[in-house]
Amino acid sequence: MKSRNNSKESSNEAFAYTPGLKVKNNMIVVKERKLPIKGDVLVKKGENVSYDTIVAKTQLSGDPYIVSISDILGLEPRETKDFMKKKKGDFVNKDEALAVYSAFFGLMKKSATSPITGTFEEFSDITGQCVVRGEQIPIEIRAYIPGKIIKVIPGEGVEVECNGALLQGIFGLGGETHGKIKISTKKENEVLTPDLITKEDKDCILVGGSYVPLETVKKAIEIGVKGIITGGILSQDLKELMGEEVGVAITGQEEIGITLIITEGFGSMNMSQKAFNLLKHFEGHITSINGATQIRAGVIRPEIIIPHEEPSSEDSKLKELMGGMMIGTSVRIISDPYFGAIGKVSSLPVELEKIETESEVRILGVVLEDGKQVTVPRANVEIIEE
DSSP states (O other): OEEEOOTTOSOOOOOOSSTTOOEEEEEEEEEEEEOSSOOEEOOOTTOEEOTTOEEEEEEEOOOEEEEEHHHHHTOOHHHHGGGBOOOTTOEEOTTOEEEEEEETTTTEEEEEEOSSSEEEEEEETTTTEEEEEEOOEEEEEEOSSOEEEEEEETTTEEEEEEEEEEEEOSEEESOEEEEEEEEOSSSTTSOOOGGGOOGGGTTEEEEOSSBOOHHHHHHHHHHTOOEEEEEEEOHHHHHHHHTSOOOSSEESOOOSSSEEEEEEEESSOOOOHHHHHHHHHTTTSEEEEEOOEEOSSSOBOOEEEEEOSSOOHHHHHHHHHHHSOOTTOEEEEOSTTSTTOEEEEEEOOSSEEEOTTSOEEEEEEEEETTSOEEEEEGGGEEEOOO
């Protein structure tokens, strides 16, 4: 995944509660979506896509099956070709005759049939064997996140861009999915117990606190929950869930009926306050998650991407701390043309604005006492203590 910041980001900092892991509230996220082999790209640059939009597709060749025609018919390999019923490129159904040998006026009849449905690929009169290849396997790549196509890679895929929040986990299981965020525990230090999950949680992404027991995971799978995000999980529960020890070298292909993302580690570990607050702020938003984890070279972290157009609550807190003000703060303008005017902050745009001096500065909106709305550089106001 590639991420690039722009002026919409209120802070170019990532909150690293675990070394290398990111919790970002507002950024531009770019996802590359590529086919495993050459195929067709179905969208154009500049096109808007949704989570499930198919952006590219291709066909993987099926598995080859060898059929010993001469052995089945009891013939020499060089004799077998005269009894073949199929030629290269022919479509065949499972159990359909590939070759038929008849003798003694039809009293003795043998046939070699196809073990699968597929395509007759070739026959060798040296070995007396043929190859039938299974049906092609369709591969479709979806956008995964809603946004705009910013790049098309001909025959391979695209890059999709969206504005959103990004949170990385330390370990995950299961692949890409999306659903509505639902906060299932009141605090980041609470256990996500089975009784906290109901039928209404179907298709949701549930957020827990310190850890999620195996019983909860099983109930979530039964109900149809799309994913669970929590601080920790017991390694023994993972082993029982998977039926074997879970290696952390690479994950994401597990078919367990749910995607799990662990933000802190193994055992009962409280979720980071910043991570929990971020997820709580965006409760109800549709989020994309992927449990894929790779610890070796080319590290891949499980991810939570929450597309949105609004700064998160954490951004607002950062702006308040850095600028000493927030929406509703009383201020006095200390420069012309509104020198001495008093009002309240009505907006704190993240973007830099070019002023008359051609400088780019941070601005803010102020509603004056007479109701007039004005925009001034942040440096040109002072806070009025109340």
